Amino acid sequence: MFRKNKFQKLKEYLIEKLLFLFSLVSIFATVGIIAVLSFEAFAFFKEVSLLKFFTDTQWTPLFVKKHFGILPLLCGTLLTTLIAMLIALPVGLISAVYLSEYASEKARDIIKPVMEILAAIPTVVYGYFALLFVTPLLRKCIPGMSGFNSLSSGLVMGTMIIPLISSLSEDAFHAVPMGLREAGYALGSNRMQVSLRIVLPAAFSGVCAACVLAISRAMGETMIVAIAAGQQPRLTLNPLVPVETITAYIVQVSLGDTPHGSLEYSTIFACGMFLFVMTYFLNIVSYKLRKHFQQVYE
Amino acid sequence: MNKRILNKRLDGLFKVLGILTTVFGMLVLLVLFIDVFLDGASRLSLGFFTSFPSRKPEAAGILSAWVGTLWIMAVTAFIAIPLGIGSAIYLEEYAPKNRLTALIEISIANLAGVPSVIFGLLGLGLFVRWFNLDRSVLAGGLTLAILVLPVIILSTREALRAIPFSIREASYAVGATKWQTVYLQVLPAALGNIMTGVILAMSRAVGETAPLITIGALTYIAFLPQPPVILSGEFPFIRVGLQGLFDPFTALPIQIFNWVSRPQKGFSVNASAGIIVLLGITLAMNSIAVIVRYRQRKKTRW
Numbered sequence: 001m002f003r004k005n006k007f008q009k010l011k012e013y014l015i016e017k018l019l020f021l022f023s024l025v026s027i028f029a030t031v032g033i034i035a036v037l038s039f040e041a042f043a044f045f046k047e048v049s050l051l052k053f054f055t056d057t058q059w060t061p062l063f064v065k066k067h068f069g070i071l072p073l074l075c076g077t078l079l080t081t082l083i084a085m086l087i088a089l090p091v092g093l094i095s096a097v098y099l100s101e102y103a104s105e106k107a108r109d110i111i112k113p114v115m116e117i118l119a120a121i122p123t124v125v126y127g128y129f130a131l132l133f134v135t136p137l138l139r140k141c142i143p144g145m146s147g148f149n150s151l152s153s154g155l156v157m158g159t160m161i162i163p164l165i166s167s168l169s170e171d172a173f174h175a176v177p178m179g180l181r182e183a184g185y186a187l188g189s190n191r192m193q194v195s196l197r198i199v200l201p202a203a204f205s206g207v208c209a210a211c212v213l214a215i216s217r218a219m220g221e222t223m224i225v226a227i228a229a230g231q232q233p234r235l236t237l238n239p240l241v242p243v244e245t246i247t248a249y250i251v252q253v254s255l256g257d258t259p260h261g262s263l264e265y266s267t268i269f270a271c272g273m274f275l276f277v278m279t280y281f282l283n284i285v286s287y288k289l290r291k292h293f294q295q296v297y298e
Numbered sequence: 299m300n301k302r303i304l305n306k307r308l309d310g311l312f313k314v315l316g317i318l319t320t321v322f323g324m325l326v327l328l329v330l331f332i333d334v335f336l337d338g339a340s341r342l343s344l345g346f347f348t349s350f351p352s353r354k355p356e357a358a359g360i361l362s363a364w365v366g367t368l369w370i371m372a373v374t375a376f377i378a379i380p381l382g383i384g385s386a387i388y389l390e391e392y393a394p395k396n397r398l399t400a401l402i403e404i405s406i407a408n409l410a411g412v413p414s415v416i417f418g419l420l421g422l423g424l425f426v427r428w429f430n431l432d433r434s435v436l437a438g439g440l441t442l443a444i445l446v447l448p449v450i451i452l453s454t455r456e457a458l459r460a461i462p463f464s465i466r467e468a469s470y471a472v473g474a475t476k477w478q479t480v481y482l483q484v485l486p487a488a489l490g491n492i493m494t495g496v497i498l499a500m501s502r503a504v505g506e507t508a509p510l511i512t513i514g515a516l517t518y519i520a521f522l523p524q525p526p527v528i529l530s531g532e533f534p535f536i537r538v539g540l541q542g543l544f545d546p547f548t549a550l551p552i553q554i555f556n557w558v559s560r561p562q563k564g565f566s567v568n569a570s571a572g573i574i575v576l577l578g579i580t581l582a583m584n585s586i587a588v589i590v591r592y593r594q595r596k597k598t599r600w
Contacts, residue, residue: 026406027405029444099320102316114323115323120501121327122580128554133329133333196312226508226555251508255511279411
């Protein structure tokens with residue numbers, strides 16, 4: 001009896017330590033990402049100054065005459081993100097209002113799983129859809145549009161992000177106390193007035209959190225833009241011409257035979273580092289907004 | 299009075315707008331399915347599954363792609379599922395409230411928000427170069443395992459949190475130890491929801507393309523990783539080995555990407571056919587997850 005007890009204790013101890021080690025893997029992964037990115041990006045910034053990286057208006061690391069200005073890539077990323085948000089924000093937000101304030105329980109039970117499918121489709125499929133369906137369709141309406149462009153990839157990316165904005169905003173609307181709505185109805189407001197003038201402002205920071213997270217997701221999205229937006233880094237706001245995003249550049253270099261250790265090779269880590277820092281910052285902002293929102297209604 | 303009627307109309311209009319925006323996504327989904335199906339259904343045949351990629355689109359198939367995906371998924375599942383569920387158990391049931399725990403939590407939250415292509419850079423720098431695994435099945439599987447790890451941890455934690463504390467207290471009251479409580483009471487009760495999360499995470503991994511391209515997975519490959527079990531005519535007739543883990547690979551989404559980026563019409567038809575297969579896998583996994591969740595909800599009595 002005594003011995004069994006001792007064995008039992010040892011087993012409990014070992015299991016706890018093992019589970020602890022498992023959970024440390026997440027720390028290692030985070031440290032690993034930061035270490036790998038900084039290590040390789042450091043090699044890059046030894047050759048190219050930070051000032052040049054942020055002010056040069058050309059990005060041509062694979063050409064003979066090399067320029068290493070991130071601005072054209074950043075411009076492509078921001079342009080596709082902007083187009084995506086122009087679709088995803090209004091559509092996602094209005095559908096969140098509908099689902100939370102208008103739809104019946106039953107309708108919601110059917111609609112939500114279908115919306116989840118939209119988010120579960122592999123992005124390479126969306127890329128195919130943007131390049132071979134949306135672009136030809138748009139080209140019929142907009143003459144002079146290029147076969148690769150930021151418009152169709154942005155539109156498709158926006159559609160992909162709708163469920164993210166919709167479900168996070170809906171969560172925020174749900175957290176608004178019923179009493180606020182009832183007060184609105186008691187004053188004679190109808191459902192639209194309650195939704196838009198009471199619930200939406202009350203959940204504003206929650207909606208902002210959803211929005212910021214969606215921007216972060218759109219900036220990091222890779223396959224849609226790599227397939228449908230082109231591979232020509234340029235400083236433009238014209239949605240009809242080919243551009244290149246940071247993520248698409250990483251894919252472009254990975255597909256080629258760039259020798260390990262070369263400057264071209266380390267550019268993808270510098271780009272990755274830049275992308276990581278930006279999305280990290282956005283994720284923190286989103287998290288703080290969400291925390292702020294949760295505190296208001298505790 | 300007039301204003302009230304106007305407001306009522308506006309409310310009705312807004313409702314219609316709400317319905318339209320809600321079905322917008324579904325309509326796009328429907329158009330996407332129809333488009334892919336019309337383009338690719340004719341290409342689906344047994345030969346498509348049993349042929350290697352080829353320069354001639356009519357002869358090309360997805361054999362190396364789906365076998366590669368199977369290998370990658372096996373590695374990812376083998377690593378990510380125990381690690382993810384284990385971490386979640388530790389954080390929910392064991393972890394003391396201290397700095398280290400807070401650091402683990404921050405890391406997981408951070409990992410969950412990192413763009414997938416960055417995981418590819420991690421895999422390239424760490425597994426491919428540092429561990430010298432080259433562009434192997436193992437490197438790809440490890441990369442995707444880290445990618446889905448936070449997803450599994452977060453969903454498992456949610457599943458564990460849903461188990462009422464009274465269950466644990468009852469278990470302790472009859473003399474069970476902590477692990478006995480977790481293993482015999484909490485885990486079985488949460489199993490359905492944990493499974494749902496795991497299946498959804500794996501279905502995400504199946505479609506991931508960018509990280510695998512970034513670690514340098516090949517887009518054209520005309521051989522398979524060495525199978526884990528080989529039957530032969532000589533003694534001992536069967537050879538078991540995991541040599542295949544170190545072989546190069548391609549995967550279904552990479553093959554699709556490769557075909558999409560070629561200008562010839564024949565290849566885009568192949569891409570559609572590949573997408574039908576990929577969508578079939580993703581949707582099947584999602585449906586299983588929904589069914590498991592539904593059955594769990596019906597079973598739950600607290």
